[in-house]
Amino acid sequence: MELSHVEENYIKGLQHLSTQSGKQVSTNDLAATLRNSAASVTDMLKKLSKKSLINYEPYQGARLTEQGNKFATRLLRKNRLWKVFLYQSLNIRWEDVREIAEELEHIKSDLLIDHLDAFLGYPKFDPFGEPIPNAQGKYTLRAQTLLTELRPGITAIIVGVKATESNFLKHISEKGISVGQTCTLISRDPYDGTLTLLLDRKEITLSGQVAKQILIKSTG
Amino acid sequence: MELSHVEENYIKGLQHLSTQSGKQVSTNDLAATLRNSAASVTDMLKKLSKKSLINYEPYQGARLTEQGNKFATRLLRKNRLWKVFLYQSLNIRWEDVREIAEELEHIKSDLLIDHLDAFLGYPKFDPFGEPIPNAQGKYTLRAQTLLTELRPGITAIIVGVKATESNFLKHISEKGISVGQTCTLISRDPYDGTLTLLLDRKEITLSGQVAKQILIKSTG
């Protein structure tokens, strides 16, 4: 089955929301993430239900079927592989990657995406630390420790970021942060939680608000 | 101005046809290349005319304005850069490249395309020998000698192909032909024009029908 660009975005939004909450996805929540009216969403839910991509009961919200989830995972794979390409091969800045990948993920060819995967060396994570499903849809979950949980004197590797808004990404790249780097916590301000870190031989400070969007894996 | 996917295809078709004929493009010709009905084409021509992308007089056909031509050339640039990427970086076969590039050319970001250009090393020609416009829209025309004009004993470089149907491309790649290769004409059959060539130390034969789709540049 061939999905339209728009149908794909609905499927993607459904997977995103139900992965977060674990529950049925409500019409309003989906409308909010897609920036559409609830009425439009209702129409599309009926359509996707007729195509067996979701289970949908009026007033009860929707959830992807197994088949729908397969489609969504394939989109995730495409999106994340393109992100790797944009960031690593083309040197496009962190904060510009997301918008472009959102267009590229709709390119249909499976041949293309498998060749891209091979070209990139079958990466397991994208530049934001999100796992990349393989051609069979399998992927490894990433570590989920927050930078705010790091203890003073301890060293860790930055493995991902939770937020993706371009201003946030710009902020932290200006501080010199990127995925794969090693950092050591020097101190945490007891009043507002501001962190002082050693990163790439330089001392930097990060507000608690920012630090809780950053994921780490402790070394050792 | 932002063009829709569909508008872009019309602009592309218009440039293609008027470059070939040098004349105004007729509704029917455009309908044939886009595989649409003439009625649909008439509607779109009115729309593009209102946007000042074409000059259009009912019953007299259409032609791109300077602005329209700029858009079309930008599409050509994107299409051909993606072709280089698909063929050279991803090792996708000649005959599969065109279809994928036709989807990729609609991705909007200029940032993306300029980074792609740099990544590929600012190529001047695509894998079919077509010139690639630079960011300012300038490009060098390619040599236009046909392989059928080559004299026996003379050596030349294959610089392009005129046809792009996937069966043709598959046929010649199976014979071992690709752009950039050197070949020497051994003989031409006086009855049906079949050519015998020395290519990569092997002797191959090509029908006249096929040979006249291949472009060469003589060496020396």
Next chain:
DNA sequence: AACTTTATTTAGTCTTATCTAAATATTATT
């Protein structure tokens, strides 16, 4: 339990891009 608020769906429109059939221009032919 009745009422209020919130969420969701239905009804009716709009836009874009397509189509077929009918009407009208243009071009070619006798």
Next chain:
DNA sequence: AATAATATTTAGATAAGACTAAATAAAGTT
């Protein structure tokens, strides 16, 4: 020049995806 053939446009419909406003269902509150 009149007629036949061809090309193009107009008219009217359709499908996808969006919207607003109105109706209805579900959840929350007194």
